[in-house]
Amino acid sequence: MPLRLFDSLTREIRELGPSQPDGVFRFYNCGLTVYDSAHIGNFRTFLVNDVIRRLLDRQLGTGRVRHVRNLTDVDDKTIRRAREENLPLSEVTGKWIAKFHADCRALNLRPPHEEPRATDPKYLREQTNMIEVLLAKGNAYRSPDGSVYFKVASFPAYGELSRLKERQLQPGAVVKPAAVDADEKEDGSDFALWKAWKPDDGPNRWPGPDGAAAGRPGWHIECSAMSKAILGVTLDLHTGGVDLLFPHHENEIAQSQCCNGATFSRHWYHSEHLLSDGKKMSKSLGNLYTLDDLTAKGFSPMAVRYALLSGHPRRQLNFMLESLHAAESALGSLRAYRTTLATRSAGAAAGAGSGLYDDVFRHLEDDLNLPSALGALFLGMKARVVDSLPARQAAEDLLSFDGAMDALGFDLQVASDGPPASVREVAERRWAARQARDFKAADALRAELALAGWGMLDAKDSYRLERIKP
Numbered sequence: 001m002p003l004r005l006f007d008s009l010t011r012e013i014r015e016l017g018p019s020q021p022d023g024v025f026r027f028y029n030c031g032l033t034v035y036d037s038a039h040i041g042n043f044r045t046f047l048v049n050d051v052i053r054r055l056l057d058r059q060l061g062t063g064r065v066r067h068v069r070n071l072t073d074v075d076d077k078t079i080r081r082a083r084e085e086n087l088p089l090s091e092v093t094g095k096w097i098a099k100f101h102a103d104c105r106a107l108n109l110r111p112p113h114e115e116p117r118a119t120d121p122k123y124l125r126e127q128t129n130m131i132e133v134l135l136a137k138g139n140a141y142r143s144p145d146g147s148v149y150f151k152v153a154s155f156p157a158y159g160e161l162s163r164l165k166e167r168q169l170q171p172g173a174v175v176k177p178a179a180v181d182a183d184e185k186e187d188g189s190d191f192a193l194w195k196a197w198k199p200d201d202g203p204n205r206w207p208g209p210d211g212a213a214a215g216r217p218g219w220h221i222e223c224s225a226m227s228k229a230i231l232g233v234t235l236d237l238h239t240g241g242v243d244l245l246f247p248h249h250e251n252e253i254a255q256s257q258c259c260n261g262a263t264f265s266r267h268w269y270h271s272e273h274l275l276s277d278g279k280k281m282s283k284s285l286g287n288l289y290t291l292d293d294l295t296a297k298g299f300s301p302m303a304v305r306y307a308l309l310s311g312h313p314r315r316q317l318n319f320m321l322e323s324l325h326a327a328e329s330a331l332g333s334l335r336a337y338r339t340t341l342a343t344r345s346a347g348a349a350a351g352a353g354s355g356l357y358d359d360v361f362r363h364l365e366d367d368l369n370l371p372s373a374l375g376a377l378f379l380g381m382k383a384r385v386v387d388s389l390p391a392r393q394a395a396e397d398l399l400s401f402d403g404a405m406d407a408l409g410f411d412l413q414v415a416s417d418g419p420p421a422s423v424r425e426v427a428e429r430r431w432a433a434r435q436a437r438d439f440k441a442a443d444a445l446r447a448e449l450a451l452a453g454w455g456m457l458d459a460k461d462s463y464r465l466e467r468i469k470p
């Protein structure tokens with residue numbers, strides 16, 4: 001069955017499929033702004049996207065899905081962090097990118113096919129090119145300080161995705177202007193495409209579009225330009241967290257459609273907020289967790305994955321530490337079940353899966369109904385007396401079960417005979433240190449791993465943990 005997902009623009013559940021003659025499905029999702037560790041709210045969105053990616057890979061076949069997730073490596077926050085640490089911007093963002101990648105590996109996220117960075121010269125060129133087209137078409141204007149703004153009034157369809165007009169008509173409604181940091185725009189809802197350099201930016205500036213000052217791109221144009229450069233003018237699916245719907249995605253649509261004269265994305269999907277202990281996550285409330293915070297408490301990254309995928313992506317999910325205990329115990333059951341099946345099936349070859357777990361896919365493909373999919377998983381495990389299954393049937397059930405694990409991205413192997421969570425956590429830290437070229441810290445962490453009985457083999461962009469032979 002083809003994957004069906006709710007479309008935030010048409011507000012219908014619609015089938016997904018490639019639209020272009022090459023049969024390649026074009027999938028873009030907004031990535032991280034790299035100035036700090038990602039928190040589990042970020043990861044809820046990335047994990048939901050990972051399940052979408054896995055279902056698309058399965059439906060269309062390898063090579064038929066092109067998945068792009070960007071990195072925002074220049075904005076107010078990244079620049080502020082670099083200035084505070086008195087380091088070059090790229091060094092600071094490089095460190096957080098390495099950390100993000102380590103977290104993604106631990107959570108078993110499939111890497112995107114491309115991960116463009118906003119300051120990469122070839123994408124900066126695409127951004128300034130698009131801004132020049134928007135200026136030429138009259139959709140943008142230069143301000144006296146050399147910045148460039150998008151003229152929202154020039155795009156009548158502005159606000160369709162976020163139902164802006166309906167929201168403004170509601171009594172007492174206050175809809176925030178699209179940009180709050182701009183001071184030389186003609187209209188409150190206009191937003192920056194290019195920001196002229198100001199002293200707070202320090203050494204961070206790039207040549208601007210024609211007739212504009214040197215400076216840096218606005219956040220919204222980054223996604224429009226990077227998706228265009230890699231995937232072309234029309235995407236098959238654009239996703240992100242619901243917090244990006246307005247103004248970020250609304251602005252992406254306006255820029256891209258005015259510039260390219262083509263539909264920007266055929267389908268929009270947004271996952272809902274993650275609450276923590278019933279409240280919005282914030283540092284000051286002490287309820288904002290990173291993956292490190294949770295592994296330090298002894299939870300495995302796979303349990304974090306399980307907990308964050310346990311709710312329906314289009315509803316808010318309340319995260320509590322207790323959810324991780326439940327997730328560890330659910331993973332324990334999955335692991336024990338798999339071990340029994342593997343033992344029972346020893347030596348038998350399965351021609352095809354038994355279909356015992358087909359319902360897991362049925363629920364996932366039906367607008368990503370994760371709670372029902374997990375329900376179907378546990379029903380499947382109870383459907384037969386595993387201890388007395390004939391070898392052939394055990395092998396067929398195992399194949400079916402492993403298919404479901406793969407779609408959900410639950411790596412049971414890692415947790416069973418791989419290194420314990422504490423060792424993996426040290427290894428990730430060592431890898432992050434090495435990526436940040438902090439070799440002294442990396443060596444210290446390697447010694448820590450050796451004490452725990454593990455060696456770390458480094459490759460170009462990944463590593464492997466191996467038990468040190470006594």
Ligand SMILES: [Zn+2]
Binds near residue numbers: 030
């Ligand atoms: Zn974006």
